[in-house]
Amino acid sequence: MLLILPLLLTLVGAALAALYGHPSLNRRLTITQAAWLLAVLPLAAFVFFLSRLPAIADGGALVFTVDWMPSLGMGASLYLDNLSALFLLLVSGIGTIVVIYTGYYFKGDNSAWRFLAYLLLFMAMMLGVLLAGDVITLFVFWEGTSLTSFLLIAYKYKDEAARRGAFKSLFITGGGGIALLAGLLFVGSVAGGTDYVTILRSGDLLRASPLYSVMLGLIAFGAFTKSAQAPAHIWLPDAMSAPTPASAYLHSATMVKAGVYLLARLNPALGLTETWFWLLTGFGLVTMLTGAYLGLKQHDLKALLAYSTVSQLGVLVMLIGNDTSAAFKALVISVVAHALYKSALFLTVGIVDHEAGTRDLRRLGGLRRAMPWTCRVAMVAALSMAGLPPMFGFLAKETLLAAVMHPTISPAGIALLAAATVLAGALILAQAGTLIWDTFFGRPRDPHVHAHEAPRWMIAMPAIPALLSLAFGLLPEPEGMAVFFANAAAAAYGDKVKVSLALWAGITPPLILSIVAVSLGLALWASRGRVRALQQRLPESISFNALHTAALGLLDRGAYLATRTQAGQLRRYLAAMLVSVTALMLLFGRVPLPTTVPPFTLDELSILRIFTLVLATAAAALSIFLRRDFNAILALGASGLSVAVIMVLEPAPDVALVQVVVDILSVVILVLALSALPRAQRRRAWELTFLQSRWGLIRDGLIAVAAGAAITILTLVALTSRPRPSIVTPFYEANAKTLTGAADIVGAIVVDFRGFDTLIEIAVFGLAGIGVYTLLRYATRREWRISESASQRMGQGRISEGRISESASQRMGEPRHSPFARSLIRHSPHEYGLGDESHDRSIMGIGGTQASPFVRALARVLLPVTLILAAVQMMYGHDQAGDGFTAGVIISLAIAFWYVVFGYEETRRQLPWLRPFSLVGAGLLLVIADAVISAAVKGAFFAHLDYGKMLGLSLPRGFGLTTSFIFEVAICLTVLGGASMVLAALGHPQDVQVER
Amino acid sequence: MDLLKALAIGAMFGVGVFQMLRRNVIRSTIGLIIISNAVNLFLLATGAYQGVAAAYVNEAGQRSDALPQALVLTAIVISMAGFSLVLALLYMLSTRYHTSDSDEIAELKN
Structure with missing residues (x-):
């Protein structure tokens, strides 16, 4: 246990050195004084190692192990025997000297605290390499020495030679490090453990292994690059651009010996x-x-x-x-x-x-x-x-x-x-x-x-x-x-x-x-004068620096070629990816083709199935041929609804419900986005849908057919090999009611068994909403700023930066606008050929249309209805179809209706509780609080708790105030927040305000 | 029946691919949704059993496999989130370059 002490001491030293970088300390203490104070820590490490020597005088070793992955035989351990003690004494002893020396070397330059911090950090890494009791710990610190060495060599980073030297050393030792890791993993796997005790015992096993020469080669490569063996020695002279204390410490006394130490350490096992x-x-x-x-x-x-x-x-x-x-x-x-x-x-x-x-x-x-x-x-x-x-x-x-x-x-x-x-x-x-x-x-x-x-x-x-x-x-x-x-x-x-x-x-x-x-x-x-003159005259027959340069050049060349293949057209990439994946799957996938065509019986259910399948496919196909994008979107919606029916027939009612609401919401969002585009652009878009050479169309068609065929085969294999053995599902089925109190197994999986996934999922959903909002909100704003500053330059008006952040509607009223801004204003009122610019914008819905009183009344009624519906979904979702997602999307649909009918401003005014950011935040916090409470009470994240029963509340039958219910509410809040952000941003990109 | 279902899913996927390869970015978005619908159906098909009853504890008979259903449920919501992000990007592109033509946008880049 005490073995970790020197490591901690030097790390504390590094932290203190960094602390010394703070101006208040830096002003009071000279670097020399600071170095003397800091030197106490490596000195303490030195004394510590000296004090441990009697304990290992009999040739034994001190071992300290923390289990990490016991199933893989991996642990973090420390190991001190006479060999490592020898190196450790050198590292800590010379380290003490070098730290004090640094204080004089950088005298008068108090900014060298950075150097001291790197130096002590390096020392900690080096002690780690030597103290490590297993090859994984060793590797971690090994890489640490490479990185800190990079920092020290590049200390004078304004000097190009220093940067180049640092890169070279990192490039070579880092490359060696990768090989070393591979080699050490081989050793660990053959020996059956990564700790030295196991490895040193398994010498015969390792030497007899067919992988022996591979692991030896890899480890030797790693050690040789670190210990500057020819031809990898070229980095060491270049590393001399480091300040001298670093060169003295790293590149002569300590780091370069790491490879030697490793080889000596593994000699009994591999030698x-x-x-x-x-x-x-x-x-x-x-x-x-x-x-x-x-x-x-x-x-x-x-x-x-x-x-x-x-x-x-x-x-x-x-x-x-x-x-x-x-x-x-x-x-x-x-x-x-x-x-x-x-x-x-x-x-x-x-x-x-x-x-x-x-x-x-x-x-x-x-x-x-x-x-x-x-x-x-x-x-x-x-x-x-x-x-x-x-x-x-x-x-x-x-x-x-x-x-x-x-x-x-x-x-x-x-x-x-x-x-x-x-x-x-x-x-x-x-x-x-x-x-x-x-x-x-x-x-x-x-x-x-x-x-x-x-x-x-x-x-x-x-x-x-x-x-x-x-x-x-x-x-x-x-x-x-x-x-x-x-x-x-x-x-x-x-x-x-x-x-x-x-x-x-x-x-x-x-x-x-x-x-x-x-x-x-x-x-x-x-005769050194003559000898050296002769040496200068001899050509450098083999320079390995040339090899290094060539390797880097090759890398650059490869990168250039790779970027050349990037045409910048996403469609090309997509086609290439699809074709190769399909080809790989069909040629090498070894997908077992079903040999017999499954029997076909025509009953009522299958007629219904066939009908929906045809409907879904036909509607999808129709979306290709419909000229107007709007109609294509409607066809898409129809296809999505048919998919929901297929899911019902599966039977998978929960999924079908979500599919229905999500499909509707997707269509709404698409239509909103479409209507925000200028009319001319939309018209051009229709024209170019099929604007392509005949060959291009045939090619795309062939790609589509190939991809479709591949998916058909995959699905057929999946379907015809039923029933298959399953371990997971029977477990869920058996335990859903007892462990989570839910009859709906799907719901139980979503909010209970795999609750953590769902937590992450709703976080993603919320983030996507924020992403959309940020993209459109700030991108639109930037366009504004660009166009306004352009008009400023043209002397058409003076608009200060401060006014740009004023509300959008005010800006809309201003007569001076760039073409882009004008296009934003112009397209909305004329969207449906209705509306008038003189109208009060606040009571207008999307496209500037004033909705009829009937539609507005409908919207007002609809919102409370959806709220009730959502509440029911959440309360009874654990026994029947429905859950928090559905609830959230249902409310979002009502909100979308409000946006369309009343417009953004009015909706915001009338529904003050609709704060998307707060909703997302509240939802996520609620889940986490919920999970933490059940972790505190039951000892497991998302463990099932029935608060209703605990508090003795009398609740309606079938409804329980449980962990799952709170989770559903949280899901609903997050989804509502995310979805309303998307709706607001896509529906009214020019109106959206930053929420305060 | 299985064959028909497989054919339908494959056809939907193919339609989605074809749509995604259009120059009109709105069509590409439509294609994305069709593909994700097809993939969700495929995922349902990977269930271990063909059920006759919904996956509720109190249902009698062979219940359909709940595991892929839970996955698909998550997938539907996530794909909607992803799709709105894609749409926002496309919208931004098309307002910035005043075109919905992906080829034209690519040319503008260079």
């Missing part, structure tokens, strides 16, 4: 095979040489360090590939040694950059006098990098050489590995020498570079790891540390490892090789 050996050793070797070679070529100090980091990462991967106890001994020592000297060097390079204003080797030189302490720190660290005694780096190199000469490797292998290691060691030594000599010694190359010593504490930060590399090397046989390292190596190796930290082991083959490497390195360093 010990030929594939593992060749894959890791091969890539590691190439990376080691590539990094070492390219590093020597650099002029930029950070780039030089970046390439030497690449080289070192190659060494680590190679060691894991070797898979011997000596190799893992070398691995843990190398990880520590490298983290110490590389972070120290990065931080001193940061100081040089900060104080001298450049980190270009061609301009530096002779800084020893100006920066004596920085120079000393850098020299100590560089000695360790060069692998010279008595530094810890020397020990790392010795153990490395011993590992590559391990007797289990074939002689040819030893020769190759040893030669490559010696060469890489020599190159690295030459780089360390170049870095120190060309920066601090010799003559100043550029007279414009003036450096001065950095603040004491800023130098102290790199001094700590630098001195530790010395101290670790000098300690005579530190027993405790050796045991800790041995345990860490054993966790990665899967078996006991013996670690000795003595520098002097006698004259051994590794020592001889080491001497060879040092001499070669010194020779290279002495």
